[in-house]
Amino acid sequence: MRAFSHFSYFVTVFLMIAGLFIVIARGNLIKKLVGLGIFQTSVYLLYIVPGKLIGGTAPIIDPAFKLYSNPLPHVLILTAIVVGVATLALGLALVVRIREAYGTIEEDDILARDEATPGAPGE
Amino acid sequence: MAVSVVALARSRNLFAVVVLGGVYSFLMATVLVALDAVDVAMTEASVGAGMSTILLLAALHLCKGEEAKPVRRPWTSLAVAVTTGATLVYGTLGLPGFSDPGAPIHTHVVPRYLNDVVKETGVPNAVTAVLASYRGYDTLGETTVVFTAGAGVIALLRRRRRDAKQEASQ
Amino acid sequence: MRHDLILRVMAKILIPFILLFALYVQFHGDYGPGGGFQAGVIIAAAIIFHGIIYGLESTRKVVPSWLVETMLAIGVLIYAGTGLAGILLGGNYLDYFVLDRNPVHGQERGIFWVEIGVAVTVSGVMLKIFYMFGGRGQEPE
Numbered sequence: 001m002r003a004f005s006h007f008s009y010f011v012t013v014f015l016m017i018a019g020l021f022i023v024i025a026r027g028n029l030i031k032k033l034v035g036l037g038i039f040q041t042s043v044y045l046l047y048i049v050p051g052k053l054i055g056g057t058a059p060i061i062d063p064a065f066k067l068y069s070n071p072l073p074h075v076l077i078l079t080a081i082v083v084g085v086a087t088l089a090l091g092l093a094l095v096v097r098i099r100e101a102y103g104t105i106e107e108d109d110i111l112a113r114d115e116a117t118p119g120a121p122g123e
Numbered sequence: 124m125a126v127s128v129v130a131l132a133r134s135r136n137l138f139a140v141v142v143l144g145g146v147y148s149f150l151m152a153t154v155l156v157a158l159d160a161v162d163v164a165m166t167e168a169s170v171g172a173g174m175s176t177i178l179l180l181a182a183l184h185l186c187k188g189e190e191a192k193p194v195r196r197p198w199t200s201l202a203v204a205v206t207t208g209a210t211l212v213y214g215t216l217g218l219p220g221f222s223d224p225g226a227p228i229h230t231h232v233v234p235r236y237l238n239d240v241v242k243e244t245g246v247p248n249a250v251t252a253v254l255a256s257y258r259g260y261d262t263l264g265e266t267t268v269v270f271t272a273g274a275g276v277i278a279l280l281r282r283r284r285r286d287a288k289q290e291a292s293q
Numbered sequence: 294m295r296h297d298l299i300l301r302v303m304a305k306i307l308i309p310f311i312l313l314f315a316l317y318v319q320f321h322g323d324y325g326p327g328g329g330f331q332a333g334v335i336i337a338a339a340i341i342f343h344g345i346i347y348g349l350e351s352t353r354k355v356v357p358s359w360l361v362e363t364m365l366a367i368g369v370l371i372y373a374g375t376g377l378a379g380i381l382l383g384g385n386y387l388d389y390f391v392l393d394r395n396p397v398h399g400q401e402r403g404i405f406w407v408e409i410g411v412a413v414t415v416s417g418v419m420l421k422i423f424y425m426f427g428g429r430g431q432e433p434e
Contacts, residue, residue, distance in 0.1 A: 009215035011125075017208035018128045025200035030137055030183065034144045037175060038128060041151050044167070048160050050219060053229075058161045059249040060325065061241050069159040070233050071249040075258060077163050078250070079265045082330050082415065085170050085178075086272030089422045092182040093279040096429065099186045161326035165318075169334040174419055177341060181426035244400040246323040254328065255404040259387045262407065263372055266414050270369045273418035277362075280425045 008049045015042035027107040029095045033088060040084045047073040124150045141179040148172035162250045304346040311339040319412050323401070329408035333415030341423050349427045361421045368414025375406045 019042060022035025051070030059071035099105050102113055124147060131143040148171035155164035236253055246252040254262055319332030344352035376387040384391035389403030 006215060006218070009218065010212060013208050013211045013215065014125060015128060016211065017204040018125075018132060020207060021197075021200060021204040022132050024203065025197040026132070028137065030179065030186065031140055034131065034140055034179070037144065037171070038131070038147065041148070041167070041171065044151070044163070045154070048155065048158055048163060051160075051229075052158045056159060058159045058326070059237070060161075061237070061247045061249060068237055068249070070229055071236060071253055072233055074160050074163050074250045075253045075261075077160075078166050078254060078328075078330060079261060081163070081166050081170050082265060083268050085174050086269050086418070088175055089178055089418075090272050090275050090279075092178055093276045093422075093425070096182055096185045096426070097279055105186055162328065162331075165326050165331045166334075169331055169338065173338050174334055177338075178422065178426070181423065185426060185429060243397070244404065245397040246401060246404060248323050248325065248328075250326075251322050251328045251404065251408070255407045256389060256400055259376075259407065262411065263376070263387070266369050266372050266411050269418050270365055270414055273365050273421050276422050276425055280429055 008045070012042050012046045012049070015039075015045065018042075029098065029105045029107065030092075032107075033091050033095070036091075037084065037088060040080070044077045044080065047077055124154070137183055138180075141176060141183060144179065145172045145176040148175065162248075300346050304342060308339050308343055311342070312336060315339065319408065322408060323404065329411030330415055332408075333412040334419060336412070336416040337419035337423070340420055344423065344427065349424070353424070356420065358421075358424060361417050361424065364413050364417030365421060368410045368412070368417060371410030371413065372407055375403055375410065379403075 016039055019035045019037075019039030022038065023032050026032060026035065051073045053067055053069060056067040056069050057065045059068045059074065061068070095105055098110065102110050104110060104113075127143050127147045127150065131140055131147065134140050134143065148167060152164045152168035152172065155161075155167055236249060236257065240249050240252045241247055244252045244256050246256075315332045315335035318327040318335060319329065322328035322332070340352065340356055343355070379388040379391060380386055382391040387403075389400045390396040391399060392402050393399035
């Protein structure tokens with residue numbers, strides 16, 4: 001019974017380690033950013049799932065309903081989603097600049113080029 | 124959703140990665156609606172599936188769509204990820220179960236929000252009221268973060284445009 | 294994309310409805326799901342849609358760069374200004390109760406202005422980022 005009631009946490013943790021694996025193990029910078037986004041969405045699930053009450057409804061107060069989902073995690077996650085896209089935009093701007101400076105967006109090539117030419121990368 | 128994530132991890136084509144990310148965001152928005160989080164679902168659908176995909180595609184176009192993504196031996200990373208996952212699962216076993224009305228999240232401040240929100244603010248949408256009124260400082264900080272991200276992107280990507288304009292005017 | 298007739302006609306038909314929907318989401322955020330963030334992103338999506346179909350240059354003529362940059366800053370200033378209005382009228386910072394004789398109406402007014410500020414900033418930032426990314430690709434590299 002324990003496993004059944006905690007199933008949502010297993011899904012969340014699976015998505016979290018999938019995102020983490022993509023960030024650690026793949027070399028392409030854009031793919032890493034997408035993996036980071038997957039990690040972030042798993043955290044949204046982690047916050048919102050405990051707020052749900054079976055038989056409740058969306059937290060919009062109406063005389064016809066008595067039981068509501070918890071609005072507090074919704075507020076936090078709304079902020080988190082928008083901040084997440086802001087950091088994604090900044091990360092992508094950095095990737096574009098890296099591409100212009102190094103000519104590649106593969107992490108291994110960037111590290112190799114840094115070791116080969118000590119000093120500032122050519123622009 | 125698990126299928127789309129695994130396909131994303133294994134895919135080499137970056138365009139497919141971006142599209143799979145959009146699919147994953149839409150699926151996440153559907154799950155959020157099933158969890159009664161309608162505001163969050165709308166934001167996730169528009170921001171995650173819409174805006175993120177646009178930004179990724181724009182960046183992909185600028186990076187000329189490099190496709191090759193050589194696969195080293197990922198076993199160490201897989202081991203690290205699985206160990207972290209096992210530790211997290213062990214940690215979440217102590218958390219309250221699904222839909223438990225006695226959980227701490229439901230007992231401290233939220234009953235006051237849900238009971239008083241129409242009386243105090245006149246706004247039936249509890250999420251908007253909490254976001255804009257009860258926790259207005261956090262939203263001010265978030266708006267500032269979004270503004271800073273925009274300013275940062277301007278600062279990062281602006282210089283070349285001025286050089287190009289100088290070249291064009293010569 | 295400029296020569297594809299179906300896309301151009303459909304874009305012309307759809308964009309006003311998308312903008313109208315964004316306004317609906319913004320102002321109806323008090324009574325249903327919605328609010329400032331979603332409305333801002335939908336506005337930006339409508340204009341990005343126009344930019345994709347008709348080209349960045351013609352979109353820059355409709356919504357010029359200086360307007361977008363001004364929108365960025367003005368949204369945050371509207372938000373902070375609502376807070377200052379709370380101080381000027383006798384309460385604390387971001388206190389909505391003093392904005393009107395009836396405190397509940399004051400809350401509604403405060404929430405209204407704050408959401409407008411948020412929508413303006415979010416749509417400005419998303420548009421500006423799209424302009425930046427799009428404008429950079431047109432240079433010879």
